[in-house]
Amino acid sequence: MISLASRRLRFLRGRVKTLSTGFSPLHTTRNTSSTQSPIIPKYPIVSDIPAETSQFPFGFDLEEPEIWREVPPFSDVSYDEFLSWRWHTKIQNLVETKEQLSEFLYAVLPEEVPRPAGMAGMQTRDEFTGDVYSGIRKSAMSVRVMPYVLSRINWADPANCPIFRQFIPLGSIMVQDHPRVKPDSLHEQEDSPVDGIVHRYPDKALFLTVGVCPVYCVFCTRSYGVGANTEVLAKEPFKVSRTRFENAFAYVESQPDLKDIAISGGDAFYLPHHVLEWIGDRLIGMKNIERIRFATKGLAVAPNRFLDSSDPWTETLIRVSDKARRAGKLRNQSVLLRGVNDNVATMSSLIQKLAQMTIQPYYVYQCDMVPKVEHLRTPLQTILDLESELRGSIAGFYMPNFIVDLPEGGGKRLACSFESYDRDTGVSTFRAPVLTSKRKAGKIYKYYDPLPPSS
Numbered sequence: 483m484i485s486l487a488s489r490r491l492r493f494l495r496g497r498v499k500t501l502s503t504g505f506s507p508l509h510t511t512r513n514t515s516s517t518q519s520p521i522i523p524k525y526p527i528v529s530d531i532p533a534e535t536s537q538f539p540f541g542f543d544l545e546e547p548e549i550w551r552e553v554p555p556f557s558d559v560s561y562d563e564f565l566s567w568r569w570h571t572k573i574q575n576l577v578e579t580k581e582q583l584s585e586f587l588y589a590v591l592p593e594e595v596p597r598p599a600g601m602a603g604m605q606t607r608d609e610f611t612g613d614v615y616s617g618i619r620k621s622a623m624s625v626r627v628m629p630y631v632l633s634r635i636n637w638a639d640p641a642n643c644p645i646f647r648q649f650i651p652l653g654s655i656m657v658q659d660h661p662r663v664k665p666d667s668l669h670e671q672e673d674s675p676v677d678g679i680v681h682r683y684p685d686k687a688l689f690l691t692v693g694v695c696p697v698y699c700v701f702c703t704r705s706y707g708v709g710a711n712t713e714v715l716a717k718e719p720f721k722v723s724r725t726r727f728e729n730a731f732a733y734v735e736s737q738p739d740l741k742d743i744a745i746s747g748g749d750a751f752y753l754p755h756h757v758l759e760w761i762g763d764r765l766i767g768m769k770n771i772e773r774i775r776f777a778t779k780g781l782a783v784a785p786n787r788f789l790d791s792s793d794p795w796t797e798t799l800i801r802v803s804d805k806a807r808r809a810g811k812l813r814n815q816s817v818l819l820r821g822v823n824d825n826v827a828t829m830s831s832l833i834q835k836l837a838q839m840t841i842q843p844y845y846v847y848q849c850d851m852v853p854k855v856e857h858l859r860t861p862l863q864t865i866l867d868l869e870s871e872l873r874g875s876i877a878g879f880y881m882p883n884f885i886v887d888l889p890e891g892g893g894k895r896l897a898c899s900f901e902s903y904d905r906d907t908g909v910s911t912f913r914a915p916v917l918t919s920k921r922k923a924g925k926i927y928k929y930y931d932p933l934p935p936s937s
């Protein structure tokens with residue numbers, strides 16, 4: 483198995499043109515920033531990892547005990563099965579319906595589990611399960627969790643497990659939405675000249691290819707189009723369709739200033755491999771395009787797929803990157819979430835571990851103002867404090883940018899670049915960067931802290 487890992491690792495080392503990814507705490511797929519992306523990376527690239535290592539660089543240690551066997555529904559699952567992408571995506575192994583979730587929870591939960599932090603005492607398994615159902619009824623995101631993620635959750639205390647909190651909602655910790663919250667809070671649809679393309683910055687665009695992901699994050703910024711409908715939100719899904727993609731390619735090719743395309747969704751991990759290659763080939767063939775990036779959470783939530791030699795996705799990605807003939811670089815984008823990573827120790831550990839894996843900590847985002855995630859949003863002050871405490875303790879070139887993606891399509895700004903911040907009302911203002919739309923350049927945009935619990 484180690485030689486299999488080494489072989490796949492050699493495939494990956496230094497050859498992926500750019501893969502935006504997320505580790506726990508996880509990325510969200512976003513448009514690209516106004517920061518210039520050098521083609522030759524100033525950061526170490528994946529090829530710096532010794533080939534003989536048995537430690538796969540994406541959190542999947544081949545010498546680790548078979549941790550999934552500790553989770554009762556997976557106790558009989560062999561190493562080869564657990565490595566298999568096909569096994570992971572079998573309908574009976576994914577947890578995405580209420581019945582599957584119910585069956586899984588009753589199999590893994592002890593009779594009593596602690597209540598969420600701030601609520602004293604224990605609760606019964608039935609009470610906890612009822613809390614999950616109540617969360618699902620209120621959530622803007624449907625539930626889908628991969629076996630790998632299910633095997634990483636602390637089932638003795640799920641309500642306080644940062645991995646659980648990102649993917650499975652609990653009704654008891656959700657709070658009322660801020661009145662300014664909107665499903666498409668970044669106004670991506672307004673900046674979409676053709677279906678599937680978000681073009682906000684002169685040289686960069688986002689290509690929304692697919693509306694599904696290996697997991698659904700409670701805090702998804704694109705809940706308006708990702709995953710299945712929920713009781714509170716009907717989706718406008720991004721469909722994999724030749725006509726839609728051809729229209730998108732025609733637009734990209736018609737824009738001489740456009741140089742950089744982030745292929746996202748949803749998650750590029752769920753693009754069929756032949757579609758992944760087709761998209762890569764089409765974009766590489768355009769004279770104006772210099773950089774393409776595939777945005778995926780796959781490395782974090784299903785790293786086994788990169789070791790599964792029977793699955794063609796990884797080799798297709800590598801083939802596309804080979805055709806592009808550019809140095810490879812992996813980047814991480816994280817979202818700041820209350821109770822998950824909103825403290826110096828966790829964020830510092832994330833950055834250090836990314837650095838060890840030669841992955842560039844690229845962005846830490848202030849959580850967007852999308853529905854049903856108020857319990858996970860933090861005030862602007864939290865990100866400002868985190869940045870100021872981390873700066874100086876971490877090598878400058880590994881320091882991520884702490885970003886607010888301005889509501890209503892104002893673009894990305896450094897959190898510390900606010901024009902004003904009233905800590906009493908929780909309202910901060912930012913000036914928009916130079917954007918494709920002249921009417922937005924220099925305009926003032928507002929970000930609102932979550933309301934205090936009493937209001």
Ligand code: SF4
Binds near residue numbers: 509694695696704
């Ligand atoms: S649900 Fe999908 S698109 Fe949304 S943040 Fe999670 S992985 Fe990204």
